[in-house]
Amino acid sequence: MNPHTVFEQFITIISPIRNSCKTLPIYQSRNPKPKCGILNSEINQSITNLNMTTNNSQSNNLSRRNFCYTLAGCGITGGILTNLANTQLTQKKILADTAATTTPANSGARTGNLIGVSTYSFWHFLEEKVPIEKCINYAAQFGFDAVEILEVQMTKKDSKTIAEIKRQALSLGLFLCGLSTHQTFLSPDLKIRQENIDKTKQSIELAHNLGIPTIRVNTGRWGTSKNFDELMKNHGVEPPLPGYKNDDGFPWIIESFKKLVPFAESAGVVMGLENHWGLGSTPEGVLKIVDAVDSPYLRITADTGNFLEDYYVKFDKLIPKTILVQTKTYYGGGKWYSLEINYDRIAAILQKHNYRGFISLEFEGNEDPETAVPKSLALLRSKLKFK
DSSP, X not given: OOHHHHHHHHHHHHHHHHHHGGGOHHHHHHOSSOOHHHHHHHHHHXXXXXXXXXXXXXXXXXXXXXXXXXXXXXXXOXXXXXXXXXXXXXXXXXXXHHHTTOOOTTSOOOOXXXXXXXXXXXXXXXXXXXXXXXXXXXXXXXXXXEEEEEGGGOSOOSHHHHHHXXXXXXXXXXXXXXXXXXXOOOOSOHHHHHHHHHHHHHHHHHHHHHTOOEEEEOOOOXXXXXXXXXXXXXXXXXXXXXXXXXXXXHHHXXXXXXXXXXXXXXXXXXXXXXXXXXXXXXXXXXXXXXXXXXXXXXXXXXXXXXXXXXHHHHHHHHGGGEEEEEXXXXXXXXXXXXXXXXXXXXXXXXXXXXXXXXXXEEEOBSSOHHHHHHHHHHHHXXXXXXX
């Protein structure tokens, strides 16, 4: 062992003794009236000796045995060193645990969640798709931290396109924080469910190749609504297929996600089940599925705009298992509906559960995104702060 390293370790260990030897139970039990001055004197002398030893030409002769003799000469026992080491480990753990939840005003640490924008904010399923690359440029121009990509908005998924998206995001200092995908497992037809399992595996692989850590997933819908407009008119509620009831669908969905978990784990991609119509339209439905699958690779993507009644209470139930939060704004009036979301209350819920993950903006209003999206970012920046 290098003697300089030994000496440095020795100084690190014994320094607390010099300042707090009175608090050491083992020392107090042997010395009813602790002679801290004597102990300090002995330690100081040992430090001097060690300095002399490590600085002379024969320093490599400082063996572990001689070092232990020096410690013994100071009256420092293995018990004291063990107590000190344990104390230091405890202190380090406390510091590590609190570092994630405390942000001193002058520390330079970020004071709120990293905020991204979904490419959906610039498109809204219009006939002509807005290129992903253009959305990434908008995100950088407006000052976002990240981008969430809507998979169906991608026109190409070849390796060259993927590489260019990654290069562009990196050059602009943006995270790719999520991939929003579509699938349905709400079908009694095993073949349809398997097709959607395979489709979701492709989405997981795409996310992995893009370096994206999480994908938004859905339960799917019964498909009994004529179109999405009708579904929105009915607040996302649709009747089951003839001969079935909602409870019949949960085992199909749970089984499908259980089949996907090993693939997601091997890819390092977390699936986030969104409160997004179908059997995921209630917090109870989402949690029933997530709890039954019971895997860290199936968590929740919580959307502030998909509960149309009692949304603060319902939103609060999801956050303990949430991996990504999607936030809605409706400047210019909503495409399908508008909600008056109080982001002070949303912030309080996120703070309550110490949510530190990404926020993704899904602007869903009629105002031009070039003006509404920056306003939305300003709103979220001002509200979504850590404690």
